[in-house]
Amino acid sequence: MLPLLEGVSIVVIALQQGKLKEALDTLLSLEKQTRTGGDTHSTSRVLVTIVRLCFESGDWAALNEQVLGLTKRRSQMKQAVAKMVQECLTYIDKLPDKETQLRLIDTLRTVTAGKIYVEVERARLTHKLAQMKEAEGNVAEAATIMQELQALKKLLLFLVLSPHDNEQHDLLHRTKADKRLDELPQYQELLKLFLTPELINWRSLCQAYEAELRTAQGAVFAPGDEMGERHWKDFKSRVVEHNIRVMAQYYTRITLQRMSQLLDLSEKGTEELLSELVVAKRVWAKVDRLDGVVSFSRHQEPNEVLNDWSRNLNSLMALLSKTSHLISKEEMIHRHLHPTGGTPPHQEA
Secondary structure, X not given: OXXXXXHHHHHHHHHHOOOHHHHHXXXXXXXXXXXXXXXXXXXXXXXXXXXXXXXXXXXXXXXXXXXXXXXXXXXXXXXXXXXXXXXXXOOHHHOOOHHHHHHHHHHXXXXXXXXXXXXXXXXXXXXXXXXXXXXXXXXXXXXXXXXXXXXXXXXXXXXXHOOOOHHHHHHHHHHHOOHHHHHOHHHHHHHHHHHOOOOOOHHHHHHHHHHHHHHOOOOOOOOOOHHHHHHHHHHHHHHHHHHHHHHHHHOOEEEHHHHHHHHOOOHHHHHHHHHHHHHOOOOOOEEEOOOOEEEOOOOXXXXXXXXXXXXXXXXXXXXXXXXXXXXXXHHHHHHHHOOOOOOOHHHOO
């Protein structure tokens, strides 16, 4: 392993001799050591130094190449990548021509796509790109760059606010498949929450998304606005509805007290919202107020019970048959490769 001080000395000497490649090779070796050693601070400094040397040397091809290569390295640290991207943002206005600027912007947009920890930097890059297109007189393309993402944000939020049904569920999955969503990692994560059959913690959701959802330009949930406040109230209701649907999948019976704890609501509020969902036929449930128990299991006729039992038994037998076949296959292969008695095939004369 190359000691850190020795590595720095080699870099300084190489730079004094005008040997950028040798300096970069030494820094890349140091980067591997700090990254595999879990040293976030040193890795960040090495990454920033690498891109800074490329910039100061005026080697724009090497700058783009190193940015792409460093982000693709195995187990690369998020904090180190964020520091490197932030450093590169300061270079854009200092580059000699627009072509070089656009190439660096394109590289940075590529490495920040789908990464929530550099979403702010990606938003700045998108805004910068739109400004450059507008300065060139290409207003339509500039507007398209900005509006496509804004429209996608609004589409996703209003889909989440819509009452749950087959159409809404289908549109959510179609939106998830939209590749442009990679440019909005925070909204992509929000969409995943509503498509994953797991409980959503309202307080954690607020900590992660409230600032973005309520303060963004033209926000759907703008605070102080009557419509914005109504949308925010509906948004909380949709989260609770999602959680109730998840409970209906995993529970047959649950106490109203436990259910209210999971939903972070009062027992009265839980019962009222559950009643609304049952009336709207979005979920099937019965509430035993005397015992305080909610039942999500429908009453089944004896024939239905027998049919379910038969299907489950057939599925179990098919699984056992497949497992038995695979075990027999493994045993045959083992006997063929390791025959008992005699000389093994590879030792024969």
